[in-house]
């Protein structure tokens with residue numbers, strides 16, 4: 062295989078024309094036909110532009126892959142072993158340097174970023190939490206959960222309802238909501254975790270919808286679709302409002318002018334700390350007996366049972382820990398929005414969180430963090446293309462599944478140094 | 486608690502709908518012996534194993550495991566249906582409810598019986614060491630808090646687990662492959678790893694389902710030696726299913742022959758070799774073919 066054969070332009074032209082035809086079919090109806098009342102306007106110009114971009118792009122790619130460089134690149138990717146790798150026993154993770162750097166930058170962010178950027182990053186971090194939680198359930202324990210948003214809703218409504226009915230604030234609800242979500246996970250999990258794969262997916266899908274329907278219809282408690290307001294966190298009892306009914310506010314205490322960005326800064330810092338705590342716990346969990354049991358269960362449930370592991374309890378623990386993480390994320394979501402209503406907890410959210418886990422690479426922590434930011438922050442930053450968001454989302458998924466079907470980050474396993482074995 | 490017999494199988498019956506896989510199977514396994522379960526394909530050998538280890542709920546009969554200084558009824562720990570008398574005695578009721586909710590085949594393993602599978606079941610995307618660590622789950626320090634905080638007692642328990650892992654890797658000659666994925670190993674290595682994994686649960690009796698299938702003669706010989714090590718150095722009783730008659734006759738103290746779900750012969754290798762029923766069963770399977778036992 063040498064590049065001296067030159068570029069076969071005929072092949073490239075055919076490739077480009079085929080791609081252009083596909084683009085015409087896809088973009089034609091979506092972009093070319095714009096509804097206008099009961100009639101529609103045909104926008105041929107826009108379609109022509111898009112198709113032209115696709116044709117030229119495809120032609121360029123086709124030519125590139127026939128050059129020496131392109132062949133080498135294609136070869137490298139074809140050879141790239143995407144599977145799991147075991148690290149050497151004396152492996153030193155590069156993350157050891159990266160982590161302090163990221164923490165330092167992360168701590169600086171609220172003081173440099175604008176209020177808008179900060180809110181986007183908070184949203185990204187909330188999805189990191191959700192992704193980490195679902196990663197335990199789907200990525201490690203191999204339980205396909207399509208109703209994860211249910212636990213997220215429980216956390217968010219936990220804060221709002223706890224404040225309204227019991228007068229509990231952010232700080233007391235943070236652990237309580239995690240516990241309630243974990244309990245909900247246990248109650249849902251115990252009867253259904255004996256099921257496998259598809260059945261479990263359907264039951265959890267139903268669970269997510271049930272939670273949303275309860276929130277919508279139990280109007281006496283949840284105010285239905287109108288939603289309820291959620292409290293802001295307090296800084297040692299100081300509130301982040303302009304005026305406080307009882308007690309002092311943050312800006313009055315420190316004698317600084319009021320700025321609504323303070324509350325986001327504070328939420329960000331707390332969330333940042335919680336995300337790191339969850340990352341640390343998750344990092345420990347995968348190395349602990351319980352984490353190994355989760356993964357073993359994903360690999361082979363029957364073998365697990367033959368080794369004395371109670372498969373129901375192992376699954377339940379994964380389900381509960383995943384749910385409690387979602388509960389935490391829910392509390393942050395509620396306090397950040399200041400308001401919750403059932404429309405934030407639709408199936409689309411569950412699908413988004415699942416996409417984060419799948420794109421990041423099942424079981425890979427770093428991958429999930431990157432994917433969470435990509436899938437939540439990028440759409441926010443590309444607001445101009447808001448109409449095409451779901452389309453781009455779909456394209457991204459397809460591209461990823463072709464390019465890296467096992468996720469962005471390759472899953473690695475700890476290596477152990479050989480030693481002299483002793484028994485008892 | 487029977488000292489002589491570690492395992493007693495009485496009148497075991499297993500039906501799958503209309504298929505009678507096992508009809509009235511009865512045998513006892515002596516503590517510290519190497520016993521074999523043989524029979525033509527489809528005789529029901531694997532089904533007996535699945536009943537013993539609790540993967541199938543037997544249709545009828547009794548299985549009693551006398552290990553760890555207590556008697557365990559395999560049928561009971563799987564969770565039996567409620568009976569009218571249970572509603573009169575709260576104690577019996579709660580015990581039955583407990584087994585119904587939390588019972589299952591894992592309790593059989595915890596009672597001291599472990600097994601391997603005819604079609605190897607390793608955790609393929611985990612490393613060899615991790616496979617053996619998972620097997621020690623019940624002995625590990627499972628406290629979440631201790632693990633997250635990495636306390637002394639947790640570290641000690643993990644170190645001990647790793648010591649045992651490398652001990653067993655040494656026994657099955659896999660130390661060089663410790664950091665490979667289990668799924669990458671060769672067939673023979675996977676078979677040995679599965680035996681090591683079963684031994685890591687610290688069983689008193691180990692059931693091996695066709696451990697020599699797919700091994701070459703020298704590997705089979707190494708396996709025979711290893712099985713002797715299990716019995717002699719670890720006081721483990723071995724029950725194995727095997728089609729390799731040379732190996733079976735070589736290592737077994739006691740042989741049970743199954744055919745069409747029934748025990749057609751039991752006894753030492755010499756008795757079985759000359760038993761006309763056994764010869765007929767093997768001959769009957771493929772007519773005219775010469776069979777030497």
Ligand SMILES: Nc1ncnc2c1ncn2[C@@H]1O[C@H](COP(=O)(O)OP(=O)(O)OP(=O)(O)O)[C@@H](O)[C@H]1O
Nearest residue numbers: 501504506524525526527528529530531532533603
């Ligand atoms: N889960 C099941 N459902 C229905 N029938 C089954 C099931 N398991 C086993 N059987 C039937 O029970 C009979 C015995 O099967 P078993 O697997 O125990 O044979 P075996 O003696 O292990 O054979 P081999 O030497 O080929 O492994 C077969 O007829 C099989 O079809």
Ligand SMILES: [Mg+2]
Nearest residue numbers: 530531532603
């Ligand atoms: Mg079999």
